[in-house]
Amino acid sequence: MRLNIINRNFSSMWFSNLLAILNSRFRELVIPLIVLGLTNSPLVTGVVALSQQLGTVLFAMPIGTWVEKKNKVRVARTCHLIYGIGIFLLAYLITLEQLNAALIAFILFLMGIVALISGTAFSAMIPRIAGREKLLEAHTSLEAADAIVTLIGPALGGFLLAKTGSSITLCICAVLSLLSALFISLVRNKEIDFQQSNDVSSKDKTTNFLRQSVDGLKYLIANTQQLINIIALSTLGFSTVFIVLTVLFHARISLNLSEELIGILLSSAGVGNIMGVLIMKLFKNRSWLLLLCSLLFFSSFGVFVILATNNFIIMCLGMVIFDGALSMAFVVQVSVHQGITPNNFLARVKSATYVIGGLSTMAGTFLAGAIPEFLSSRIALAFGVFVLAIPALYMLKFRKISVKLSQIETINMK
Numbered sequence: 001m002r003l004n005i006i007n008r009n010f011s012s013m014w015f016s017n018l019l020a021i022l023n024s025r026f027r028e029l030v031i032p033l034i035v036l037g038l039t040n041s042p043l044v045t046g047v048v049a050l051s052q053q054l055g056t057v058l059f060a061m062p063i064g065t066w067v068e069k070k071n072k073v074r075v076a077r078t079c080h081l082i083y084g085i086g087i088f089l090l091a092y093l094i095t096l097e098q099l100n101a102a103l104i105a106f107i108l109f110l111m112g113i114v115a116l117i118s119g120t121a122f123s124a125m126i127p128r129i130a131g132r133e134k135l136l137e138a139h140t141s142l143e144a145a146d147a148i149v150t151l152i153g154p155a156l157g158g159f160l161l162a163k164t165g166s167s168i169t170l171c172i173c174a175v176l177s178l179l180s181a182l183f184i185s186l187v188r189n190k191e192i193d194f195q196q197s198n199d200v201s202s203k204d205k206t207t208n209f210l211r212q213s214v215d216g217l218k219y220l221i222a223n224t225q226q227l228i229n230i231i232a233l234s235t236l237g238f239s240t241v242f243i244v245l246t247v248l249f250h251a252r253i254s255l256n257l258s259e260e261l262i263g264i265l266l267s268s269a270g271v272g273n274i275m276g277v278l279i280m281k282l283f284k285n286r287s288w289l290l291l292l293c294s295l296l297f298f299s300s301f302g303v304f305v306i307l308a309t310n311n312f313i314i315m316c317l318g319m320v321i322f323d324g325a326l327s328m329a330f331v332v333q334v335s336v337h338q339g340i341t342p343n344n345f346l347a348r349v350k351s352a353t354y355v356i357g358g359l360s361t362m363a364g365t366f367l368a369g370a371i372p373e374f375l376s377s378r379i380a381l382a383f384g385v386f387v388l389a390i391p392a393l394y395m396l397k398f399r400k401i402s403v404k405l406s407q408i409e410t411i412n413m414k
């Protein structure tokens with residue numbers, strides 16, 4: 001967390017990120033419960049939630065190339081403002097009782113594209129603002145924001161939803177988005193001027209744009225370290241949405257818990273998240289691949305604990321284990337991934353990972369609705385146990401190429 005004190009620009013990014021995550025935690029609880037109340041179907045709820053990731057798969061690569069040549073602070077600020085307007089629109093339509101599942105899905109699709117642009121710009125700023133030598137510290141600090149919000153966000157969101165209703169809760173989300181735009185505006189980032197010569201034809205510009213977009217995807221298969229990171233990214237992206245949505249459906253449909261208790265259950269994940277952040281620095285001299293695999297195994301065990309009990313307290317403990325290990329795995333994965341990626345590929349590679357992560361997230365969102373709909377939420381949780389454990393077993397075969405987290409170096413594409 002010391003990075004926040006010594007770097008004012010990173011501090012502004014950190015607070016912007018904190019507010020954006022709080023906004024996200026509220027919506028992750030509110031919107032699925034709204035759709036579930038309208039349709040009484042986990043499958044439809046999953047499909048609606050999936051719509052927010054569809055734009056990522058369709059547009060992430062060209063957006064990454066486009067963002068690479070833009071002022072990222074300005075892009076992120078504008079996107080947060082537009083996102084806030086989108087949430088206000090949802091709240092307004094709920095107040096008028098003019099909302100249905102299809103309309104929610106369409107609005108979420110548009111908002112997902114805006115969030116994709118903002119996220120790409122934010123991610124590409126991190127190495128330049130924090131410094132490459134402090135990537136692990138930077139991502140641990142950003143994960144701390146996630147931990148704080150995960151601890152209080154769902155419980156607070158459940159309380160607000162129960163006491164004030166969905167419209168007021170969404171209005172609060174919109175205000176958080178506007179505040180996030182304010183903080184990101186305070187960042188002073190020295191951008192490289194990417195001006196292109198005026199005598200280049202439109203056809204050549206388009207060809208160059210497409211080539212640069214494809215280069216980002218090519219880099220993801222340029223070396224074994226990148227391939228392993230893609231496996232890890234897909235596993236983490238899938239598991240995050242799949243387990244959280246499955247736990248929400250399990251708590252609401254199978255256990256008939258109230259909004260407040262569901263919020264507390266999801267918030268208990270924040271306890272593990274905070275624990276993970278606090279101990280992360282102890283592992284900077286460990287092999288990144290062995291650490292990553294171990295964390296996936298621990299996270300899998302946490303899901304098993306949730307599966308094996310109906311006791312609310314023990315379920316909360318399972319969430320602590322699941323999300324604590326998962327949050328540390330995210331820090332390791334993103335630190336290694338950015339650490340081995342050259343500066344001039346950061347936005348393009350990030351956009352390519354958004355495509356892959358988006359496909360994984362869409363699959364996780366769909367199955368989180370489909371399995372409880374046609375089978376049961378317990379079978380869905382059992383599936384989640386194996387989804388985390390099996391990739392970890394496979395990645396262990398590459399442990400010889402791993403180095404200490406503190407020794408990660410850039411790998412240039414040949």
